[in-house]
Structure formats: structure tokens, C-alpha cells
Amino acid sequence: MQRITRREFVKRTAVTSAAFTSLPAILAACGTSTGTSNKPSKLVIAAVKGNEDAPLKKVVGKYKSETGITMEVVEFPYDQLFEKLVTTFQANGSSYDLCMMDDPWMPKFGTMGALQPLDSNFGFTRDSDIPTVVYDVGTWPPPHGPVPPTEQGKTQHLYGITIVGNVEMFMYRKDKSDAPKSWDDVLSNAAKYNAANFYGYVIRGKATNPVSSDSLPILWSFGGNIFDDNWKVQLDTPASIDAVTFLTRSLKKYAEPGAENTDAADRSRLMAIGQAYQSTVWPGEITDIVEDPSVSQVKGKVAYIPIPQGKSGKGLGMMGNWLLGIPKGSKNGSAAADFIKWMLKTDNMRNYVANGGIPIRKSILNDSSLASANPYFQALAQSFDAVPNWRPRTDQWNAVETSYGTAMNAAVAGQMSPQAAMQKAAGEIRTTMKAANYPS
């Protein structure tokens, strides 16, 4: 008997189930007209629900009026979107013509071969008005840094284009002090301005992704890292433990109570109601909360800068770009690519910005006429220029982030010492990477 792979087994089961479940829809569709294959009447985008896709939803109406193509945005919460996409790609499903992807998902999708190449299939080329790192983050295998063992030697292709130019930055109350240049300045300002019901620093310490995102810029700026260039785990090195100790012990003294349960919305709320002095920040939090006059008491009092320097002498921000890609299973690849090209046009991106979008074009980020309405644009442009780090480009990133983010959460809660937490995370990550045939 011919042996089938697990993927094939799951695929056949999914196809059989899909055939049964879609039978009524197929029968119902009989007798109705269908769109042409060249120009579909509708494209479906799988999107993350939140401030990341809100501007997208606002501009798709304009696309319909210009092209006649309806853009249906199907929203999922962050975790569920990833799971949905992975299972859809495993079955080579055609449910979505476009998908929004957080940039650390690119290794998983790249390794799976889940996306259609935008350069060779649809003629995408690099635009000098868009930072190089934006194209690099959508390229697989990665153009720099360590490459997963299974991906070495493969031809690089562009698989995703950023539509949310997120880079993690730093915010502080400019009405109280000058900009901190280093993390030492951050600590001394935290001590200086900490008071009853006013926290010197806000830690986004909730388990897994939140605390991982919050701590990685500090880890990197202190010379620590998760992996070296050969995929050797570095979390239990002195530099990494020093960085974690700085966040979970030194800064924690001036942090909000319940830091281990604080997520991005909680952090922005504390800034917006005037109960916090400084923290890291994502652009989406700025437009949605801190600078929104309907909810913020500190509009105009907060400044945004790139991540301050650490002991390594560098301040390294973190990429958190959201990209648009075209799933391999999509039958409307060409039309989907046209939509991405439409989104990248300067005029359309200006309209996108007017609707709260975060741009990637340097000309827009540096446009002084947009600065007052978007006070973080200059810092974002500087962050792109400084070439922010990306999270390690491994298909095991979700597992790595879960181990690291769980241990970090325990350290923030005071449940484990920084050293014990990092040793535990390092041990788990070594096991994970070894099982995935990485050198460890």
C-alpha cells in the first residue's frame, strides 16, 4: 500500500470535509453568475483585528470605487490569525486572496512555501523611497543574519510588502524632561519622576509576545541576544542576563503595579491618563490612544524617539511590520498583486495616513506638513534609517518566543531570578531548536 505523508492525509481529510460542508453553497450558487477569472468581483483579505487593520478597512472602499473590486476584510485576533493562516496554508486553501502577516511569521510561511513570490510572479521591484529594510523583512530566505538550515542555498524572493510600518520606539513626557539618550538616563529619570500614582517606567510584562516585544530592544541594546549568527542560544550569557536584570529589577522598582499583567493597551492607558512617565511604544498605540484627544490627557506632552542606547553603545529598535502577502492557494493572485501596488502608490498612502495608517514611504514620514498630526513620524523615519533589528528569522520563532516570553514574565513577576529565568528559557529553546535540526 502506498504510504501517504501526514500533510497529504490532513489535506485529503480537509478537502473531503470541505466538499461536504460546501455542498449546500455550491448548490445554492448554481444558476447565479460567476465573475471572470481575469478580474474577480471580490478579493478576500485575512487581517488582524485592531489598530493595524483599521486604516485598511477605511481605504478599501476607494479601491472599489476605482476598480469595481470589493475588498472583503475578514478579521481575526492576533493569535487566531496566525493559527488560521497556518492551517489554511497546510491545506493549500483558497479562502484568502491576501493575508496580513506580522513580520516574525515570515520564516514560518517562507519555510512552508505558503506564499506567491511578488517579484518573479508579479513584477515587484524595489522603490528607493521605501527603506531597504522594509523589503528585506518581506524577503525569504532572509538577506542577512542567520538562515535556517533547511533554507540555506534557496533563491531569495520577495513574499510580502509592509503596509503597517511598525517599528518599536520610545516615548517619554517631554513636558517634564529632555530626551533620554541611554538606558541609564531612562533609569535615572524613572527614579526622579516616580511618585505616588505616577510610575517612572511602564513595563509591558504580560506573558509571551507582549513581554518578549517589550524586552528585546533592551536585550539587544545591552549586547545580549537570543541567538548568535550560528543559532547558538545566547540568553544565558552575562550580557543577556544583565539586560534582563536591568528591566526586571532596576526599572521594575519604578514600574506600575501588576507589570506582569500589563499589555500594550494598559501601558498606553497609563500614559494617556497622565500616570506614567515613559515606556517603549508601537506607533499604533500613539495614534489610537496617547495622541487621541478624545481619550488622552497628555496630547502634545509626549515625545517619541528611537530606542535609547544601551551598554553596547547602540539603541536597537525592533521591527513589527505588518505585511501583505498572497497565499499560494489564491486563484486571484494577479488582482491581489494589483491591490498591493495600489496601496503603495504615494497618493493612496497619503490617504491611508489620513485614515490613521502607518506609512513606509520616506517622503511621507519626512513630510513636515504631516508632522503635527503625526508626532512620531520623524522618530519612525530615524528608526528605519538606523536599521532596526528583526526577531530571529526562524520557523521556530513562535516556540522560541513562548519559552522566552514565559520566562521573562516569571522574572517580571519576581517569581524567578533573571538568571534562573534565562537559564530555563535557554534550556527550553535549545531543546526546541535541536528537535528542529538547528545547531544548538
Place this chain on the structure above:
Amino acid sequence: MSRLVAEIPAPTGTEPVRAGRRRRGRQERLAYMILLPALGTVFVIVTIPFVIAVFQSISSDDGTLIGLSNYGRALSNPLLYEALRATGFYALIVLPTEILLGLAFALLVHRTVRRPGLRATLYVLAVLPLVVPPVAVGVVARLIYAPGYGVLNYLLQSAGITHSEIQWLGVPILAMGSVATVDIWQWTPFVYLVLFAGLQTVPRESVEAAQVDGATWWTQFIYIELHYLWPLFLLILFFRTADVLRVFDHVFILTGGGPGTTTQLLSLYMYRIEFKFFDAGQAAALAVLVLVSISILYALVTRALPLERA
């Protein structure tokens, strides 16, 4: 035609028996036909996923059969035992509390509330928590316990009971207690409803006879009512234990398993293995192990239940 007529058997004395069999055969076929949609649904949503899970649990990513290797990896992962410890601790908090509270409410209402209208109102109130989606319960609970804006801290401080915020979700023992209270709130009414129904089956004459003999509330409960409730306790214990192994939504929303792995219960751990580590083999092995454990538990409980006694 004549040949057909010739083939028809002559009437015999067994005619009514055969007719009865035919009728029963038709009834059986009808019964199976009626059952078919339900059985088909169970086959699609239970049997097929279970077969896939068993297949995944004994195969590697490329489909090669690897025996019990995934089971070995699952059982040798130290995080599994952290999750089992957390689940056991959680069960030790919620199961006794729910059973004792549910019993207390059931006895109280059974013995003190006589008006049918009030009983019906209490019945509706008890059903309400059971029909609220667990996700909604988790979101509401987060508004109660959250640091910074949690209602509970606000009330405690407003009443002067505490002077600073209590980190309900940040301190390990409090975090476990907080997630357990949500379970207790939602599922104590289930225990109450089952036991209250059981109390209605206690023969009134037995109780009245005991009361004439001077039985107190306590002796009345121990020597009469408890005998009628005993099978229901086992039933409740079985259902609630199975539920504890599946608890996910409100814990995920409240703590995400934290701080650290303090509240990472078995279901969260399995979610983590499947959807964070994408280790389908190990996750499938865990799922099969849990299913087998629940099945054994079910077999033991049903043996202990005196349901079939004449």
C-alpha cells in the same frame, strides 16, 4: 403469473411471528434512519478528528510511522508535569468548593423556600451563569481583577479594607485563586441544580417519619438525603473533573497561564504545544492520553453508579 403464485408459501401457524419480525425490522430501519444524521454528525466532528489525532500521535511530520515516540516525548517533557501540578491544584480548589457550595445552596432552598414562584426564580438565576459563554466570563473577570482599573481593588480601597492594589493576577497563589473563583462562580449553579433535583426525589414520608422521631437537620441529611444524593455526587464529580481538564477560555484571558507557568493548566499546555510549538505529534499524543484517561475515569464512575440496580 401462475409461477409467482406457486412460489408464495402456504400460510402456516408462524404467520403472526413473521409479521411481527417484519414490523420490528421496519421499525429498526426507521430508528436507524432517524439516528443517521446524528451518527453522521458525530462521525464527522468526533470520529474523524480522533482518527486523525491517533494517526498524528504515532507518526512524524513527514507521515512516517514512529510508534510511541511522540508519547515518550510528551511524557518526558517536564513542562507537562508543571501543567499537571497546576491542573491538580486547580481541581483541588474548585471541585470541593463547588460541591460544598452547591450542596449548601440546594439544601437551603429545598428546606426553606416553599413558594413555587421563588423557586422558579432561583432556578432561572442558577441557569444564567451556565449559559454565559466562557470567553465573556473571562473578559468580565478581567475587568474585576485587572491591575490598575480592576473593580475589586477599587471596591476594597473605597471601603478602606486595603490601602494599596492587590495583584490578583500577578502573585502566583492569588492568580490561581482568581482563575478558580471564576470557575466556582460559573459552575456552582450546575452542582446546585443537580443536587436540588436529587433532593426532590427523597420520599416525603421518610423525612416526616424521621422528623417525628426527632431527627435534626444534620441527621436527616446524613441518614436519609445523602443516600439519594450519592450517585449524583459521583456524576457531578465525573462531569466537573472532565471539565477541569478542558478549562481554557477564562484562564487564557485572565492570565495567559502566568505568572510564569503558575496557571498553565493542561489545556493551555496542549494549546501551547500545538499552536505555539506546532508540534502536532506531541500535541496529538497528549490529546489521546487525556481522552483515554477520561474514558477510564468514566468507566470507573459508571461502575460505581448504582443506576442499573433493580
